Amino acid sequence: xxxxxxxxxxxxxxxxxxxxxxxxxxxxxxxxxxxxxxxxxxxxxxxxxxxxxxxxxxxxxxxxxxxxxxxxxxxxxxxxxxxxxxxxxxxxxxxxxxxxxxxxxxxxxxxxxxxxxxxxxxxxxxxxxxxxxxxxxxxxxxxxxxxxxxxxxxxxxxxxxxxxxxxxxxxxxxxxxxxxxxxxxxxxxxxx
Numbered sequence: 001x002x003x004x005x006x007x008x009x010x011x012x013x014x015x016x017x018x019x020x021x022x023x024x025x026x027x028x029x030x031x032x033x034x035x036x037x038x039x040x041x042x043x044x045x046x047x048x049x050x051x052x053x054x055x056x057x058x059x060x061x062x063x064x065x066x067x068x069x070x071x072x073x074x075x076x077x078x079x080x081x082x083x084x085x086x087x088x089x090x091x092x093x094x095x096x097x098x099x100x101x102x103x104x105x106x107x108x109x110x111x112x113x114x115x116x117x118x119x120x121x122x123x124x125x126x127x128x129x130x131x132x133x134x135x136x137x138x139x140x141x142x143x144x145x146x147x148x149x150x151x152x153x154x155x156x157x158x159x160x161x162x163x164x165x166x167x168x169x170x171x172x173x174x175x176x177x178x179x180x181x182x183x184x185x186x187x188x189x190x191x192x
Contacts, residue, residue: 035151040081042145043163047074049141053134063131063173066109070166073102077159085154098158106165113172120175123185128178135177139170 050071054064079096126136146163149155175182 035148035153036081036084039145039148039152039155040078042141042148043074043078043081046138046141046145047071047078049134049138050074053131053138056131056134058129059131059134059177063177070106073098073162076102077162080156080159081149081152085156097156098162100158100161103158103161103165106162106169110165110169110172113169113176117172117175118180121184122187124171124175125183125185126174128174128182132174132177132182135170135174139167139174142167142170 050067053059054067054071076096077098080098083095126140127133142163146160146167149159149163
């Protein structure tokens with residue numbers, strides 16, 4: 001069964017969060033510092049960073065297309081994080097949860113791109129081309145979102161797997177965006 005999510009935004013400000021609390025997807029209220037809010041806030045930041053990355057002119061078109069699909073997935077991740085595991089289904093149907101197929105799609109993309117890259121002989125320094133630099137920022141925000149998701153007591157394990165694979169994919173896309181000219185770590189290079 002496909003989860004049905006109804007979105008009806010008639011007014012953007014509600015004043016309901018002025019006291020430092022917010023609603024979760026099941027309409028329960030929690031502090032804005034709750035681990036669940038922190039987790040989907042970081043997923044939202046990641047989505048915004050990916051939005052910046054896809055505007056980079058030199059980003060290969062197929063990478064941009066994949067990232068736009070991932071942006072949609074990240075709304076699924078946020079929706080999953082926004083509803084506690086014990087929440088009852090809505091009248092419209094079951095709650096939206098990240099599915100194993102979404103993780104598997106990321107794994108297939110990782111394998112596809114990684115097969116085109118030279119073996120890595122050192123750690124990669126963030127940077128290189130503008131596209132790679134933007135993707136490195138996305139990768140680090142994704143890792144933070146993953147850590148925050150792990151802190152949610154009843155997190156759907158597929159959320160953590162999705163964010164873990166996404167950070168791997170972002171790293172691989174960084175390497176590919178540098179087209180073999182990636183800056184590598186030289187241990188102790190600046191020691192006197």
